[in-house]
Every structure is written in structure tokens, then in C-alpha cells.
Amino acid sequence: MKQAELVIIGGGPAGLCAAVSAASSGAKVLILERNNALGGQLVKQTHMFFGSEKQYASTRGIDIPNILLNELDKYKENVEIMTDCTIVGMFEDGVITVIHKEDKYFKVKPEAVVVATGAFEKSLVFPNNDLPGIYGAGAVQTLMNVHGVKPGDRVLMVGAGNIGLIVSYQLMQAGVKVVGILDAAPQIGGYLVHASKVRRMGVPILTSHTVKEAIGTDCIEKAIVCEVDNKFQPIPGTEQEFDVDVLCISVGLTPLNELLAMRGCEMKFVPQLSGSVPVRNENYETTVENVFAAGDITGVEEASAAMVEGYLAGLCAAAKLGHKSDDFEEKKADYIKQLDSLRAGPVGEKILSGIEQILVK
Amino acid sequence: MFEKTGVPSKEMVREIFPSIDRINKGPVAVIECYKEIPCNPCQTACKYDAIHVGEDINHRPEVNRDNCIGCAICLSKCPGLAIMIVDGSKSEETVQIRIPFEFYPLPKEGDTVKALDREGNVLTDVKVVKVLNPKSFDRTPLVTFEIDREYLYDVRNIRLEVQP
Structure with missing residues (x-):
């Protein structure tokens, strides 16, 4: 011993x-x-x-x-x-x-x-959340900033806390398109200076939104998102589609x-x-x-x-x-x-x- | 709304901006740190005693515009990239804006780039007048561009049209 x-x-x-x-x-x-x-x-x-x-x-x-x-x-x-x-x-x-x-x-x-x-990292439950291309934010950062590997070309970020905002910014620094940042909460959780930084690069931040499901055969091709009410329940008819090859989960x-x-x-x-x-x-x-x-x-x-x-x-x-x-x-x-x-x-x-x-x- | 979108309202922007008289006198820092967070490197970095956060590092920074000479040292030290320099002393039609810009490729002096507002919308084309990237800025280069005065309160970013 x-x-x-x-x-x-x-x-x-x-x-x-x-x-x-x-x-x-x-x-x-x-x-x-x-x-x-x-x-x-x-x-x-x-x-x-x-x-x-x-x-x-x-x-x-x-x-x-x-x-x-x-x-x-x-x-x-x-x-x-x-x-x-x-x-x-x-x-x-x-x-x-x-x-x-x-x-x-x-x-x-x-x-x-x-x-x-x-x-x-916590995860998020939605249909097909095991499709390749769906990552935790930590994995995306490791790929990008430790190994120098781009995780994909079009990313939807789930979570507007500091990590979600920072990783979105770093993805853009790596030349990756971030199509949007979602958060189920009614307000941005991270520092607003980080939010403003990605916002002025044209990335929309959608609060009170969540992932409804991921769609794809061999890997993720689309993410369906929807609005949630103040009890975090999906609001029918608010669905939007995003064409993405990466869904990055940063929910705490x-x-x-x-x-x-x-x-x-x-x-x-x-x-x-x-x-x-x-x-x-x-x-x-x-x-x-x-x-x-x-x-x-x-x-x-x-x-x-x-x-x-x-x-x-x-x-x-x-x-x-x-x-x-x-x-x-x-x-x-x-x-x-x-x-x-x-x-x-x-x-x-x-x-x-x-x-x-x-x-x- | 700001807490939902990350985009400050026009009123919020006006409130933290120096007067036109001050801007016309020469370069001055504009700090867009609208919400209290535990952070004070802007104060630590300033050699002119022009930025005050105070004992409680959660307080929002205040700029003493008489002391500020627009040296821009705080720009590359602010972890939120929330500071820019505005200078209206060079021309009556335009102002010069200096912002931190952490993207490759960097623009070159004389390049024409797109000026963007706080939502990333294109405002107009602008000419880059200076690019600074010394080692002491620790990989946060500063880009200065010249823009029509009508965009003074709206412009906050630039975008290069990257050639493939």
C-alpha cells in the first residue's frame, strides 16, 4: 500500500x-x-x-x-x-x-x-437524442480546442448559460456556423456580455424554447424545436426546423x-x-x-x-x-x-x- | 427584453454613451457592461484611473471621461469584450470606432468590411483604418474603422466577406 x-x-x-x-x-x-x-x-x-x-x-x-x-x-x-x-x-x-x-x-x-x-454534464431527453452528431458542450470543446477537430458545419446550441454561450462563440471562432441558441428558461442564464457577443454576430437566442426531437438516419440532419410555456410544457403549433449536423447540449x-x-x-x-x-x-x-x-x-x-x-x-x-x-x-x-x-x-x-x-x- | 435577447435597447445604449461633445474631443471608452457580474480587470488595467468598479467587484464599471484618454488597454483585457473606443475628433462626418475582434482572418488596414449592429444586421460598408495585434493584447486584436456618424449608436461589430 x-x-x-x-x-x-x-x-x-x-x-x-x-x-x-x-x-x-x-x-x-x-x-x-x-x-x-x-x-x-x-x-x-x-x-x-x-x-x-x-x-x-x-x-x-x-x-x-x-x-x-x-x-x-x-x-x-x-x-x-x-x-x-x-x-x-x-x-x-x-x-x-x-x-x-x-x-x-x-x-x-x-x-x-x-x-x-x-x-x-447533464443531458436532455428527446426522441433520437442518441443520434451521432448530438454532443455535450464539453465534447465539442474537447474536439475543437484540445484536438483541433471541427465537430461539424452547422450547430444548434441547446442552453444559453455561460457554457452554451461561450462554446457558441468558440465554434464561430473555429469557422463553424451556429444557427441558433435555445434555452427552455424564459431568460438567458449566462452573463449578458457573452450573450451580446454572440448576438451581434447575428446568432439568434431563443428563450422559452426546447428540442422536440432530432431527425436523421445515420446521423442528425434536422432538429425540431418548439416553444414552451411557463411550466416548460411544449406549445403545440410552435415547431421550427433547423438543418444541422451538430446539436450541442449545454444544459448544466x-x-x-x-x-x-x-x-x-x-x-x-x-x-x-x-x-x-x-x-x-x-x-x-x-x-x-x-x-x-x-x-x-x-x-x-x-x-x-x-x-x-x-x-x-x-x-x-x-x-x-x-x-x-x-x-x-x-x-x-x-x-x-x-x-x-x-x-x-x-x-x-x-x-x-x-x-x-x-x-x- | 435584454435578458431574453442579449440585445440592449436603444435607451440602454444611449445611457452609457458619452456626450457628443466628449466624443468630438477625442477617443473615449464606452463600456457595455449592463448587468452586475463579479469582474474588475477593466479597472485593474486602466493606468489613468478612468474606470471605477470599486471594492465590490460585482458593481458595474463607471468611466471617468475626463481621465479617459481612449488608450484602449481595457479593450483587450475585458473578458466580456464589452468595451469599445469612440473617437469623433478626426472628422465632422464620421467617427472612428475601435473594437476587440477575435476572429481569423483579421482585416488589413484599408480593407472594406461590413459594419454590423447589436443584432448582427449589416448597417453599411466601412473602411478599416487600423489593426493592432501586439503580444501584450494576448490574442485579442483591436480593429479601428471609420463610419458615418448616423450609425454611432448602432454599430457594434464588423464582418469580413471571406473569400473562399
């Missing part, structure tokens, strides 16, 4: 920040990442980030992993990174089981763990929470946080001692918030293990202040009402 002081599960924005914060405090950190490279979703975010300077605002997401890895490199004697590691279990005795490179199985028992597994994310549930952490379904999330204290420690969580797994938000949560959880996990840096209180107060400020506006209201339900004092 492998020994470790602090295991961080997931090398995305939250996990990397947790690692920087814990390693700089003096904790020995082992990062376990499922993919073959670190960065999580950051590696496909070609747009500039919002927030303030401390959350790398106005830096492109794709450039943030390197900033964090350079930071991590300063404490390299405290850091071990293992990629291609799928965590298959977290057990009550603290043992974590891992499959490495698909064929090696090992166990690790750390003194503490930060779970930063992120979130996964939900926390990737299985490991925490398996470990026995108390979980709660909180719609404002987009799914089942761990009950936690202000240090981002769950109801199981020395099991911390950070990032989208604690509630789906922007990556800027995930990074600050990572810094905070890593700092507190290290302190719990006896690595309390001199400026612990100062840093902790700063991270809490940053999170408060990211959530202070109208966008944060929903998140704050969700956090209220899972925060134990």
Missing part, C-alpha cells in the same frame, strides 16, 4: 490550487488525476476568465494550468503527481483504491484527502460526488448547487474528518470560485495535518473574502442560498 500525507483527487482548477496551497504550507501532496494531463476543464477554455486579478481574471483558461504548475514547481519536493489514475473507491478505513494506466491497481492510505473531482452540470458518498460523507441534494453535495464546514471539510472537498463537487460555479475553494481547502487540510503556516489566518481570511466577493452580486444569490443549506458552523 502506498503511503501519502495528503491526497488530492483531481488535477483541475480546484485540485491544482489545493495542491499549491497545501504544498506551500509544507504538506506532502500526492495529486491523482484521471486524464493524462493536468488542468481539468481549463485546458479547453480559450476565453478570458472573469473575476479579479487574484483569480487570474482576463487570463485565458488554457494558460492557467501552466501558471499553477509553475507555482507548484516551487514546492516540488512536497509534490508527487500521478496522471492516468482513476479512483475506484474511497473506503471507511481511509483507503483509496486506484487504477493506474488501465492495468495497474494500487491502494493508498493518506492522512487526509481533498476531493476535487468536479462535475459532469451536476457534482461528481460518488466518491464522497461512498466514503460516508453526509450528502444533501441542493438544487441551487446543481445536485447532491457534501455537508461541510467553512474550511471545506466534510462530515468525515480529514476528508475535504473543493470546486464544482461542492456546488457548480465558475472556475474562479473553484480555484479559491481549492486554495482554501488545501490550506485548511495542511493545517489539520500540522502544517499551519505563519500567515494561515491571513490567507484563510483572504480566500473567504475572495469567495464572498465572487458571490456578492446577483449571480451569487442562488449559490449563497444553496451554501446556507449545507454549511455547518
